[in-house]
Amino acid sequence: MLKPALILLGLAGVLAAQGTRADYERAARMKALVTAELGQMALRPTWLEDGSAFWYRKGLPGGGAAWIRVEARSGARRPAFDHAALAAALARVTGRPVDAERLPLQDLAFLDGGKRLRFRTDEGWWSIDPRKGAVSPVQPPPEAPPAPRPDDDPPPRRTAAPVRSPDGLKTAQLRDANIVVRTLGGKELFRTQDGDTQNPYTGALDWSPDGRSLVAQRTTVVPVRKVTFVESSPKDQLQPKVHVHDYAKPGDPLPVVRPVLIRLEGGGRAFPADETLAPTPYFGYGEDLDIHWAKDGSRFFYVYNQRGHQVLRVIAVDAATGASSAVVDERSATFIDYSGKQFLDFLDDTGELVWMSERDGWNHLYLVDSRTGQVKNAITRGPWVVRRVLHVDREKRQILFLAGGLVPGQDPYQLHLARVGLDGAGLTVLTQGDGTHTVTLSPDRRAFVDVWSRVDQAPVAELRRTSDGARIAEVERWNPDALLKAGWRLPERFVAKGRDGRTDIHGVIYRPSTYDPARRYPVIEYIYAGPHGAFAPKAFTHQPLHADLTELGFILVCIDGMGTNWRSKAFHDVCWQNLGDAGFPDRILWMKAAAAHDPAMDLGRVGIFGGSAGGQDALRGLLAFGDFYKAGVADCGCHDNRMDKVWWNEQWMGWPVGPAYAEQSNVTNAHRLRGDLLLLVGETDTNVDPASTLQVVNALVKADRDFEMLVVPGSDHGTMRIPHVERRLKDFFVRSLLGVKPRS
Template sequence: MRTLKFLSLGLLSVAVAVSNLQAQGTRADYRRSAELRKRFSGKVFRDRIRLRWFADDRGGWYQVDLGGGKREFVLVDIRRRKRRAAFDHEDLAEALTEATGKEFDPEKLPLEGLRFSADRKHCWFRAAGKGWLCERDDCKLQEAEEPKDFDTGSDRQPDDWKRPGFESPKNRRSPDGAWEVFVKEHDLHLRNRETGSELRLSHGGDQKQSWSDNVFWAPDSKRLVAYRTRRGAEHTVHMVESSPEKRLQPKLHSHQYLKPGDEIPLTRPHLFDVSSGREIPVSDKLFSNPWRVRELRWNKAGDRFTFRYNQRGHQVLRLIEVNARSGVARAVIEETSKTFLDYAYKQFLFYLDDTNELLWMSERDGWNHLYLYDARSGKVKNQVTRGHWVVRGIERIDVKARQLWFRASGLVEGEDPYHIHFCRIDFDGSNLVRLTSGDGTHQVRYSPGADYLVDSWSRVDRPPVTELRSATTGRRVCRLERADISALEEAGWQQPERFRAAGRDGRTGIWGVIYRPSNFDDEVKYPVIEKIYAGPHGSFVPKSFRSSFDTQVLAELGFIVVQIDGMGTSNRSKAFHDVCHKNLGDSGFPDRILWMRAAAKTRPWMDLSRVGIFGGSAGGQSSLRGMLVHGDFYKVAVSVCGCHDNRMDKIWWNELWMGWPIGPHYAEQSNVTQAHRLSGQLLLIVGELDRNVDPASTMQVVNALIKADKDFDFLLIPGGGHGIGGSYGVRRRQDYFVRHLWGVQPRRGDSE
């Protein structure tokens, strides 16, 4: 079904000058848009390095791209706190030319296998098919075999720290090798590997309840824990492939896909004594309704085991300990929430066995932080991190020094609260050290010995700076590189603009980015398009530098494109995040609209009488929702593969944010039940073989719109999966916005 309503187009564009109309959406604009990535590609230099460290973290070397095939070899001197050329490139080129009779360009030295002596006075490399020993000071050369004691350096990061007993190993065979577990006739059995005798551990098994023979053995092999899982519901989703390759007739595809409210598999741990073969009963009172039981772990003595229990509904999380002799279970830690516990993205558990402690992540004080627990009493010894900022992840843990390294955002007052910084802190919460500095978001690589870190930081409007810092104090050793974007700017690159405005509460900062076309003219009033993705599992506005974004490709057709992180998304306070609870339809729209209005007050070229919106998946749900609930603001939407009714989408993602049991709020948040409210121009796109979001979700919106006698456009992608349908879908989206926001026929002849 496809209806083009040129009358409404005229209403949208009535205030737009004819000269401006003729300047947008032409074939030339489309060509410029299509070529934008290529036009800006390869125009940024000195932005990436990979430092190769010498032994014991005593400096290192790297080569850096200067553009046009040119490169520089750089030596890093830790003691002198400086970077310098690894050798005089011109002198070395002359020496190579003289030694080989071939011409060498000092800016394009083709050195392979470069390595350095321990005193750094010499280096060795291969060039022109030979090995060369070079005196670094004067570039004197002599042919030589590769010296065995020269160091080529290593870019290996420190060995990943192990999370002790994150989960005990699962195995069929006991640690002492005497026993082996197997499943026969739906029950668990034990075999003595020496005598071959068998012992039946469980009884009454059937096809609906299955045992795993990968069990958790106590370290002394005297006991074991096995998972038994009761099968959940089967929810089969059928999809028809209308145009399969190499056959004429349609093809049916079916797969299992649990949806909110479905009966889920029920997994419980069972404890067995090996010598007697009897089960030691463990009351499941503390874990009777699991969404998931995981991270089961025995202590070293083999007399206790723990596991993490997440209750269905995601409002109760427990670390449960079971006495292996008595089977008595207790909650070492219990977390509860009236909204949700973000188990999928904000959980961390680290056992400190030697001191009977553990590290635990929680949002209990309103921000995502770390806590140190007494593992025996279950009491908090101290809060490790605290403040109106959030821990984003753990980098390293030094158990002996009782320190940990972590990523955080919101730590620096006045900066964008999504900027990531790296820090170190003691287990007792003292000696917090911010290891990175610079108003941007940071990425680091540690030296092999973890003594130093190479920090690259940037913003969407600031090219990367790369620095070498101490991983203990954060002190800067030296600046290594500052990216060169002069060629990018000469190519007409438009710098994205960061913007902050107050959200719906009048206080909370809402952050976003504005993209303009490369031929931007501040005398023109441009339609505004929002790219939306409001999934509560993250935050999505870009924070680091890139030479081009897909948003800029769309802006090139004559639009101002914006991206915003509204309330309900992650990586801010718990209250900020909780806005999404049972409320995915909100999508942060009150904040987004306020943000655009605030931006337009000082940017008269933003025409808020012509606002479009687009997104895919959760963004597809939100883009349509904006039209249904805020049709006075959003006039045009392109919604791709949207999860339009959260009862139709995958179980884990939707129950986490929308809750369980399924209540009337699911229907209230559905785009299907609200489809009758549509105003404006809507294009729905879906792939007929989408396995991520059931395509029936979009089809039910189509059905509801037809029943409500609404005009809209619909594109079904034969054989398409989860996405817009490749370049054709992208072009249709571009055309839709040009046609309905500019009121012109897209891709007109340049002279028309």
């Protein structure tokens, strides 16, 4: 049965040809086309070790590929090797035909300056000299450790093996929870006596440059919370499996790691670190301190991150006395974004350090005297943010970095490469073009490859000089003709004022290929308001999840409201102990302004969906703003910040755990549900405790609220990319917002 509100809209064209089987089929075709075309636009340059050239894989129409080499000085382009000759050589050794435009090359590496290629096919690993054309089998390269994800903890530096001193005469080693120092001949020089199973020395050892001292680390061990879940349908057995893993949550006791200075002169002595400047350090399980010794061995430094993330210090410890002093003392009344905006680099020859801080309200770099702690000068300044430091040149005393908001008149989230002197002089923007820039520096940093685009402009790849930003050559320029001929519509960037009436809120609007401005379309927001980043797409090749929803008769929007990252500190601070806000006041104002701009946007029928923190946000929209949002899909949401991982939630909600945690919990507020809700959860989610979703279910049942739910057996974090779940999400919105039977 159609909803009354939709029946009243009647002949206005709202229901015609929306959510039908033809729409689903067109959506599938459009998704396949967009995925293929955008995949052809990817350019990932790999520089040769000497910086003389780089190579990249170029997608060809129809799914083929070619490998191109570009010379750094001239920008001259040519095939990286003879594709036909390699195809013929591979055919000879594999005994099957090989298409020169579809070479089955995986893990390709250019060795010896490009004189030799190593690659993998389904048959094994191979090497070829492009000049001779002969392919020969080779042993696979040593396995590299997996690249860390942004949310991974740093790998521990612990080792049971002896660590040799810089003078090569001594070793230090962890033994029975203590540290033993010996000569190379095995004579014991010093042994700690106070380590035990509850307070062991960890084994992360850092010798002083002169070999007279070393820093060991001692850990206070605490119980680790365990999360248990049941895998109902394991692949290797009939009966369910029970899984248990370590998972600290907000407020849990955490290990405490402190440095211990060991001086070897006079028979040896251990100096435990003074706790006055470091009373409540924050550490995850398995983490170590990152120790940096002064060049002369007179002091060592470490970073103290106070639990609650409102104090961040660089502490210096005198190697002669063990006395501690604060070289940098960063404080915030809200939070310090240690996970996204921390940068520290020691300039040992000059006794300086480069430090990142939001102390003036924007994320910038500062030059600090590492002896006195005095700020010598701000390196960068202005109403824009440093996003990432790429290189500190000690000889030229310059820094290469990526920044957002640096170019006036452009979207403040767009990244540009810039250079500045350590004295703050000579700020130069090295990238050109109104778009967001992905930069790959050559190993010698004399040149860089710049791939830039916007959501409404296809990518351009350029080779530029780092000295002045001058363009050496245009490498590639893509166009979206195939997409446009198929009816795909360029997304629209849209800006409206936020809740304060002054701040620009940026977002993107996606419309169907069948868009008719005379019709009315329900609006669906794809949300992720995690404060660690900003998420509305900026690059042409970045498509939001399920952008093909538009083809079913919807307009899709993505918005970055207040409380998300990469604007001013005040913009970011909106999230402080306030994750339930999720920028909704700004998002709703933005959509109202967008609907005034485009009356085809029907704000009487607004849906919302997201995963993880976005799942938390999607449900929050129905609980706190149910007068605006009429339907939502929440996937693997961290619905109660007391139930989720410790580091992410204490970063934004604070520590100790206070009343804001419960006040903004989706569980606490479940009785306020309005609108249609579909809950999704992965049965074996190791990122967010699946019980977080089930506790929402419990509260909804107790409040007698109607909802739908899908538990996906065997799925880890994030289920919306699973084909069945994707269909269920689309069907849900078609039923709820269009009021029709899917694929009818």
